[in-house]
Amino acid sequence: MAAADRGDSKASEGLFAVLYKELHGLARRELARQGGGVSLSVTTLLHEAYLDMAGRSADMFPDRARFMGYAAKVMRGLIIDHARSQHAQKRGGHFEITSLKTDAGNAADSRELERISDALDHLARLEPELAEIVDLRFFCGFSSEEIAAMRGTTERTVQRKWEKARAYLYRELRTEIVT
Amino acid sequence: MSSLSPEQWQKISPHLEQGLTLYGEERARWLQELRAKDAELASQVQALLDDQAEAMRAGFLEKRPATEALTSAAVAGETIGAYRLLSQIGQGGMGMVWLAERSDGRFQRKAAVKFLSLGLAGKAAEERFRREGAIVGRLSHPHIAELLDAGVTAEGRPYLVLEYVDGEPIHRYCDEHKLDVSERCRLFLDVLSAVAHAHSSLIVHRDIKPSNVFVSRGGQVKLLDFGIAKLLEGEGSDGSATRLTHEAGSALTPEFAAPEQITGSAVTTATDVYALGVLLYLLFSGQHPAGPGPHSAAALVKAIVETEARRVSEVAETSSAAEAGRVAGGRATSPEKLRRELQGDLDTIVAKALKKDPKERYASVGELADDIRRYLSSEPIRALPDTFAYRARKFVRRNRLAVALASVALLAVIAGAAGTLLQARTARKQRDAAIRERDRANRVVRFMTDLFKVSDPSQSSSRNVSALELLDKAAKDIASGLSKDPELQAQMMEVMGTAYTNLGDHKQSEAVLRRAIEISRDSAGPTAPETMILKDYLGSALAQEGKFAEAEALQREVLDQQSRSLGPEHPDTLETLGDLASTLGMAGKFQEAERLGREAVDKDRRVFGPEDHHTIAAMDDLAATLGEQGRFADSVELEKQTIEIERRVYGPDHLGVLMATGNEADSLYLMGRFNEAQQLWEQELEITLRVLGPNHQETARATYNLGCLAAIGGRRDQAFTYLNRAIEALSPIRIPDIKGDPAFESIRTDPRFAALVRRAAQRGAGEAKCPL
Numbered sequence: 001m002a003a004a005d006r007g008d009s010k011a012s013e014g015l016f017a018v019l020y021k022e023l024h025g026l027a028r029r030e031l032a033r034q035g036g037g038v039s040l041s042v043t044t045l046l047h048e049a050y051l052d053m054a055g056r057s058a059d060m061f062p063d064r065a066r067f068m069g070y071a072a073k074v075m076r077g078l079i080i081d082h083a084r085s086q087h088a089q090k091r092g093g094h095f096e097i098t099s100l101k102t103d104a105g106n107a108a109d110s111r112e113l114e115r116i117s118d119a120l121d122h123l124a125r126l127e128p129e130l131a132e133i134v135d136l137r138f139f140c141g142f143s144s145e146e147i148a149a150m151r152g153t154t155e156r157t158v159q160r161k162w163e164k165a166r167a168y169l170y171r172e173l174r175t176e177i178v179t
Numbered sequence: 180m181s182s183l184s185p186e187q188w189q190k191i192s193p194h195l196e197q198g199l200t201l202y203g204e205e206r207a208r209w210l211q212e213l214r215a216k217d218a219e220l221a222s223q224v225q226a227l228l229d230d231q232a233e234a235m236r237a238g239f240l241e242k243r244p245a246t247e248a249l250t251s252a253a254v255a256g257e258t259i260g261a262y263r264l265l266s267q268i269g270q271g272g273m274g275m276v277w278l279a280e281r282s283d284g285r286f287q288r289k290a291a292v293k294f295l296s297l298g299l300a301g302k303a304a305e306e307r308f309r310r311e312g313a314i315v316g317r318l319s320h321p322h323i324a325e326l327l328d329a330g331v332t333a334e335g336r337p338y339l340v341l342e343y344v345d346g347e348p349i350h351r352y353c354d355e356h357k358l359d360v361s362e363r364c365r366l367f368l369d370v371l372s373a374v375a376h377a378h379s380s381l382i383v384h385r386d387i388k389p390s391n392v393f394v395s396r397g398g399q400v401k402l403l404d405f406g407i408a409k410l411l412e413g414e415g416s417d418g419s420a421t422r423l424t425h426e427a428g429s430a431l432t433p434e435f436a437a438p439e440q441i442t443g444s445a446v447t448t449a450t451d452v453y454a455l456g457v458l459l460y461l462l463f464s465g466q467h468p469a470g471p472g473p474h475s476a477a478a479l480v481k482a483i484v485e486t487e488a489r490r491v492s493e494v495a496e497t498s499s500a501a502e503a504g505r506v507a508g509g510r511a512t513s514p515e516k517l518r519r520e521l522q523g524d525l526d527t528i529v530a531k532a533l534k535k536d537p538k539e540r541y542a543s544v545g546e547l548a549d550d551i552r553r554y555l556s557s558e559p560i561r562a563l564p565d566t567f568a569y570r571a572r573k574f575v576r577r578n579r580l581a582v583a584l585a586s587v588a589l590l591a592v593i594a595g596a597a598g599t600l601l602q603a604r605t606a607r608k609q610r611d612a613a614i615r616e617r618d619r620a621n622r623v624v625r626f627m628t629d630l631f632k633v634s635d636p637s638q639s640s641s642r643n644v645s646a647l648e649l650l651d652k653a654a655k656d657i658a659s660g661l662s663k664d665p666e667l668q669a670q671m672m673e674v675m676g677t678a679y680t681n682l683g684d685h686k687q688s689e690a691v692l693r694r695a696i697e698i699s700r701d702s703a704g705p706t707a708p709e710t711m712i713l714k715d716y717l718g719s720a721l722a723q724e725g726k727f728a729e730a731e732a733l734q735r736e737v738l739d740q741q742s743r744s745l746g747p748e749h750p751d752t753l754e755t756l757g758d759l760a761s762t763l764g765m766a767g768k769f770q771e772a773e774r775l776g777r778e779a780v781d782k783d784r785r786v787f788g789p790e791d792h793h794t795i796a797a798m799d800d801l802a803a804t805l806g807e808q809g810r811f812a813d814s815v816e817l818e819k820q821t822i823e824i825e826r827r828v829y830g831p832d833h834l835g836v837l838m839a840t841g842n843e844a845d846s847l848y849l850m851g852r853f854n855e856a857q858q859l860w861e862q863e864l865e866i867t868l869r870v871l872g873p874n875h876q877e878t879a880r881a882t883y884n885l886g887c888l889a890a891i892g893g894r895r896d897q898a899f900t901y902l903n904r905a906i907e908a909l910s911p912i913r914i915p916d917i918k919g920d921p922a923f924e925s926i927r928t929d930p931r932f933a934a935l936v937r938r939a940a941q942r943g944a945g946e947a948k949c950p951l
Contacts, residue, residue, distance in 0.1 A: 116240075126188040138240050163199050164192070167231035170239050172182060174230065 065150045072135035072142075073124075079139055080117050112173075119172040123165060130165035137162060187223070194224045199231065258282050259292050260328045262340055278343065289343040290327055312339065318380055322373035324393070324401045344403065346395035350461055353394075354509040360520050363462050363510070364551050369400040371548040374455065377402075378448045378544055381918065381936065385446055387454035388435040389461065438483055438535050445927065447919040449537035452544060456532025463521055464494035465506040468533060471498065491529045492521035524554045531562040542916060542946035561725040665702040669695045669713065685723040692717040706744060708751055711737050715755040718762060727766035734759040748786050750793070753779060757797045764804040773808070776801035790828045795821055799839055806842070811850040818843035837863055837877055844884065848950045853888055856950070860884050879908035880951045883915065887922045887949035898923075899931045906939050914943035915951055922949040 116138075124131035136142045136150075144162065148155040183191065194213065201209050206228070214221035234240070257264050263282040268291065277292045312329020319325065328340035346352070349370070353363050370392055377384060384391075386404060393401045437453035440446060460468045468488035495503040495514045503514040510517055528550050534540045541547040541562070550560040692713060699710040715737045721730035738759055741752040757779040763772035780801055783794040798821045806814035818839055825836040844859035860881045867878040886901030906914070917923065918936045926932050939945070 170234035
């Protein structure tokens with residue numbers, strides 16, 4: 001993780017892979033436990049993932065905040081993969097006689113999510129802290145209060161950074177639409 | 180407007196953050212100041228603050244993306260081994276099931292991936308799971324859904340990749356296609372062939388139920404989950420069941436569990452026979468044997484372990500007219516017709532499969548299939564309506580069956596059988612000159628000797644030559660070589676018939692005897708004594724084949740004819756009387772068998788004398804009949820008398836003594852008097868080893884039985900020594916069903932047991948159980 005922090009991209013990738021697997025596993029176990037088809041609280045999932053991984057490799061994740069940051073980013077990936085696959089399934093191979101409205105709506109959702117994600121990646125290069133907060137709040141559903149507790153800061157600060165990120169993202173997305 | 184560069188952002192960021200803390204007038208003033216210092220920066224910050232305000236108004240990023248199906252998303256698209264998961268298709272007791280396709284695109288074939296909601300304890304367990312998976316994967320049969328892969332995911336969850344069957348459970352398929360009873364039977368035969376195949380690979384299903392028996396859209400039966408139970412079976416290092424086994428055990432479907440699965444006794448192939456019986460019951464009647472549901476767990480357990488199921492033909496009586504009509508309609512018939520169709524053979528077949536005691540069920544899936552086939556072709560079935568069928572097979576009428584020998588001893592057997600026959604003939608045909616008989620006896624012996632001379636010497640000296648092969652050759656030679664002397668030809672065929680019977684090939688025996696009857700009818704006449712006695716023998720052969728009704732009718736006819744033409748106490752008449760008693764005993768008509776048996780003993784005593792071999796044979800038969808009725812004490816008593824006379828008359832080493840001793844020991848064994856049984860078998864073994872040698876069937880049999888007792892007594896080493904030796908020496912037609920025998924409970928888990936079972940399976944597929 002230290003290496004990942006220093007920007008070592010290999011280490012970062014490795015960590016991402018580990019987390020990705022972990023979250024997959026958690027989701028699956030949780031699904032089986034609940035009998036399938038039941039939606040899961042992503043928050044719960046991340047907490048569990050942390051407890052699981054912290055227990056196994058304490059040196060890999062020095063603190064929970066940084067773990068959450070990474071995990072949230074992974075979770076974003078999962079959600080976007082899902083949105084993409086949903087979209088693909090709707091279109092894949094079959095005759096399209098479904099109502100245009102729903103279809104377009106879904107497609108827009110998934111495209112917008114992808115755009116947000118791209119913008120977030122960009123933002124992460126400018127100010128990683130902001131991207132992380134968006135991952136935690138938007139993709140993982142943590143409240144400002146929870147995020148503040150996680151990061152040892154005030155709710156006000158989190159809120160301010162969130163608004164800052166929101167401004168940036170809104171600008172980026174608007175830009176993209178215009179161009 | 181383009182994306183901001185890091186440099187631009189670095190400059191903007193602190194100002195933007197500050198601006199966000201200010202509102203209204205304050206912010207405007209602050210921006211004014213900033214513009215004075217850096218106009219470009221101020222306008223960038225201003226634009227972002229406007230964006231933020233607009234984002235807030237629009238509720239941008241307020242609504243979180245939908246995550247309902249997120250967990251599925253976390254799995255869909257995932258790759259398991261060589262398969263990519265597509266969508267969840269089921270959720271069962273054992274875990275969830277996913278439709279998947281090969282991720283390398285090599286095959287188009289779809290697969291079902293089953294995740295087991297069980298934790299595997301440790302690397303060793305994972306390793307074993309994979310290994311066992313590979314074994315089960317080798318199970319290949321057109322009616323078994325193939326297990327393509329078994330493994331453990333990175334998260335430690337065991338999974339199975341199975342052939343995907345696009346179809347529906349068998350009972351639903353049958354109802355939807357309105358299959359009638361015969362069509363259902365035929366479909367069920369495919370199920371049985373699949374189960375039999377797995378059993379021959381020593382794999383027991385343990386969880387046969389409609390949802391595991393699918394019929395594809397093409398009408399092909401496919402059994403799912405074969406070997407899964409075995410896969411989950413395992414032992415901890417201390418020999419105790421692992422958590423996995425425990426969990427898997429509780430995942431059983433109680434509705435289709437056999438009594439022994441509920442009571443925790445040994446699970447064997449008989450367990451599958453039971454579940455197949457439940458399935459058959461359901462297919463025939465639309466109902467579970469425990470009656471119409473729903474059942475509480477306790478009621479179900481009680482029904483399975485204690486209550487005898489209602490006859491399948493009577494199910495309709497308990498349901499409403501509408502329900503009965505619906506069920507019959509699904510079988511393309513009316514309730515009344517359905518009842519009549521199920522009554523009789525099908526009632527008997529289902530009841531036998533559903534016996535509480537595994538030993539009383541069909542000894543193999545093959546036997547069950549055989550009876551269903553017999554039903555379909557309107558032949559009499561083998562299962563007996565509610566009798567001691569198992570015991571009836573147990574008590575061999577040893578005197579009549581004599582002994583099956585290894586091929587080296589065949590000459591002695593045939594010559595011996597010929598001798599006995601001729602002896603009987605002598606008594607019967609007192610008018611015939613004794614000298615002529617003796618000539619004939621000599622010719623018989625010469626013929627037999629020639630038979631061995633002409634056979635390939637390298638083969639005849641080898642113990643691998645089967646007695647049956649030699650008999651087949653003899654039958655041919657008799658047909659061609661003795662055609663000039665039809666009377667002798669018929670007699671020799673009679674000898675052959677007896678020999679075939681001794682070797683257990685009753686079909687051949689029947690064929691030869693029928694031919695002998697034809698010849699005798701032409702040469703001596705249809706009611707001639709020699710024709711009649713041949714018909715009596717044919718009756719005995721038919722009884723051995725399980726054709727009891729035909730056998731009984733034939734022997735009654737012969738008895739009637741003989742009583743009239745020869746007199747009620749003629750030796751031939753008495754022989755038929757004894758044979759008829761024996762047939763009735765086999766057919767389960769014990770009361771009449773006993774009555775006729777006693778009559779035969781009484782008359783034999785009077786006609787032949789109390790110590791004649793006829794009398795002794797009849798006593799031995801009667802003792803067997805008593806044993807079959809479960810009257811072991813009476814049986815033992817009579818057998819003791821028989822043995823006593825035989826000792827005196829024939830001497831202690833005579834075969835007859837040995838056989839009666841064996842029968843008595845069987846009774847004692849079945850009474851649970853193991854110590855006494857052991858003593859007798861030890862005596863028997865001592866004599867057979869000395870008189871008959873180590874390779875004789877009787878030696879092997881006594882050895883095997885002592886092995887059973889050693890296993891029961893927990894003397895493992897001794898048990899394996901005995902059993903291994905016996906398996907080598909037993910004739911292939913007498914190989915017992917070791918795997919399914921409850922007597923071996925205590926040695927089942929011993930690694931030597933599997934090896935023993937394998938060796939037995941290589942030698943032949945038998946069904947007899949302890950005692951042999």
